[in-house]
Amino acid sequence: MKVTVLGCGRWGSFLSWYADKIGHEVVLWGREGSKSYAGLEDRRANEYLTLSPNIHITNRLEEAIISAQVVLVAISAQELRGFAKQLNALEIEGKTFVLCMKGLEMESGKRLSQVMKEEIRSKVDVAIWVGPGHVQEFTKDIPNCMVIDSDHIDVTKRIVDSFGSETIRFYYGQDLIGNEMGAAAKNVIGIAAGMLDGLGYTSLKGALMARGTKEVSRLIKAMGGHEITAYGLGHLGDYEATVFSAHSNNRRFGEAFVRKESFGKLAEGVATAKALLRLSAEYRVELPICQAVDSVIDGGNDPKEQLLRLFMRPVKFESH
């Protein structure tokens, strides 16, 4: 199958590597002038992997898109709307777009599949690809389970059939809202986990997992999804990679932040927390972990005080 990957950062370059490995005809697109793209064009390799000669690399969007049947999108979540507008200028009718990023539009709180559907004027299919998995492990053939979801089970099944392998075993998602929200919200839980690590409170990550899933579950339910989806692969199943792994950007960002060490960039969870607080107000669902993370990063509040208040507040019932 003809597969195009848009975005050549860590995840995008991996997706092209993987799609080629399982037998697809792959084009990898990167933005002209981006550092990741320049590196791959020069060396056909980055710190994670080496691309096979069969993968065609380009920075011309039309060339990348024109013959693709399936387009895997792995650009920055906050750039999706602008990018989708550009896609409208191209022949994209009938193609399937699979959103492989985890995030929400900061300014609107919208899910990425909503952003796509709002902007794209042609008839296309849209799916998401979420769940756990480290590029660093997949490239060593260490397997994991992931999730494909969409509004149409036939689209979901088609993507699962085309991209499943011994390395990535896909489950059929049955709750697009829940899986998309859960995948995004784990960014924020990852930052909170990193803050706990940075403060020496690693053992509170157990309580963080119980409280984090519950908070996300309530929001998913209020938005019309299934509350139990928060406890599936898309959210809880991503906690090993997010809450415990040395590879997690969000966790590392949170840890560096409370240690006042430089991290060089904002983690995606900073924008996700803003988006979630918007949804918290809109759906009237309290999100105390998101609130605490945002109040530390954006509000300048003391992380130790905020996090201990979260977990050590007066005795209460665990709500059912």
Added chain:
Amino acid sequence: MKVTVLGCGRWGSFLSWYADKIGHEVVLWGREGSKSYAGLEDRRANEYLTLSPNIHITNRLEEAIISAQVVLVAISAQELRGFAKQLNALEIEGKTFVLCMKGLEMESGKRLSQVMKEEIRSKVDVAIWVGPGHVQEFTKDIPNCMVIDSDHIDVTKRIVDSFGSETIRFYYGQDLIGNEMGAAAKNVIGIAAGMLDGLGYTSLKGALMARGTKEVSRLIKAMGGHEITAYGLGHLGDYEATVFSAHSNNRRFGEAFVRKESFGKLAEGVATAKALLRLSAEYRVELPICQAVDSVIDGGNDPKEQLLRLFMRPVKFESH
């Protein structure tokens, strides 16, 4: 308050240390001839902590029990029934017994509070104390959240009021079946986690968390508890300490087992898996993770094959 701790292993010795620290009058009982007891009698210290001079240590059960208002029980789960029979010879009417171990009776599949209630002939109150927390961290004043549960909310509240502090913040449990089952079942998930670590499949611990909670949740529901309790502090909240911590006995046992390294003893989860499989048959609930763990440890099956089969089986829906 007069508090007696029965059992002077890692957790029992910690409970006496902690009860003394928060102002109770404490007696610590250990079995005559036990190595832990001999060490504490000699040095009033073990590898984890030093006991204050205010703690009275004894190996005479009657002396330990006689004036206690609350008895914290931290002996081996499999010895509880025999121990409870001994307690019947003493004056125990009106006392509150708090079971602080996590396990199930292997031969019967019974919960420890059931075993207590079956054996004790006097009128006593029975509660459980479960949830996350490492002795190694509590003794450094690193706080955590735990759960007290019982059949009577007034008993639960009384124990929470007597034992809560800045170091341990208790939540009121509202589902004795769920919290007791969840606390025990985490032993088995811990062994499975260790096996994944030992096989180099650490990144599958995300999927293990999603699948493990679901499996335990289904059993709790079938037994008459709340399915959501599996996602609270007593089970999921204990995963940091169990699935990820270097301190976890069950995790370390599973890791050593697949690496064919000596561990010196069986972890509690080995018995818990047997008990759970009994309940699996009784309540007709499939418990694939327990089955896999038991089939590796007791059945001699290949761990890699069993665990990969668990996670890498053909595509399916995530059930709601």
